[in-house]
Amino acid sequence: MKVKKIILGILILGIVGAIIGYKTYNKPHLNIVATKADFNISANKIIEEFSTDETTANSKYLEKIIAIKGIISDIKIEKEKGIITLKTNDDFASILCHLSEEATNKMSDLKVGESITIKGICTGYLMDVILVKSEF
Structure with missing residues (x-):
């Protein structure tokens, strides 16, 4: 039972990590021309x-x-x-x-x-x- 919980936890962390990585990789580039200068x-x-x-x-x-x-x-x-x-x-x-x-x-x-x-x-x-x- 304990092994199943550990495997499930690792699987959930892997899925969350994959989603974060995908969103970061596909984040749109900042449009410098359209963005107001700080x-x-x-x-x-x-x-x-x-x-x-x-x-x-x-x-x-x-x-x-x-x-x-x-x-x-x-x-x-x-x-x-x-x-x-x-x-x-x-x-x-x-x-x-x-x-x-x-x-x-x-x-x-x-x-x-x-x-x-x-x-x-x-x-x-x-x-x-x-x-x-x-x-x-």
């Missing part, structure tokens, strides 16, 4: 916040949708994904915006030196602030 900030201001107090900036910006306004300093494609770099007042830090597939397809219209606002999900700071799934 923060609107300049490239210089966000770099300043991260370089002054990275822990506080991480708690404020990490995994949030941020619209960053700045000047394009570099445009490139790596592994078929566009990357736009925004210039800051810090010579050693910038904003790296990894573009979505849709944004990559329309990045040919952009020019270095142009002012732009890019919206994406902040994934952290490693000498540069990193945005992913970015749109402009």
Whole structure:
């Protein structure tokens, strides 16, 4: 009798785990364009916040949708994904915006030196602030 209860419990846990895994795997992707930004900030201001107090900036910006306004300093494609770099007042830090597939397809219209606002999900700071799934 005790063995049957253990097997039944394992079976129920397995089914619940499978359902959670299925729902997580098939969760719809976040539409960055249609979603309102949690923060609107300049490239210089966000770099300043991260370089002054990275822990506080991480708690404020990490995994949030941020619209960053700045000047394009570099445009490139790596592994078929566009990357736009925004210039800051810090010579050693910038904003790296990894573009979505849709944004990559329309990045040919952009020019270095142009002012732009890019919206994406902040994934952290490693000498540069990193945005992913970015749109402009």
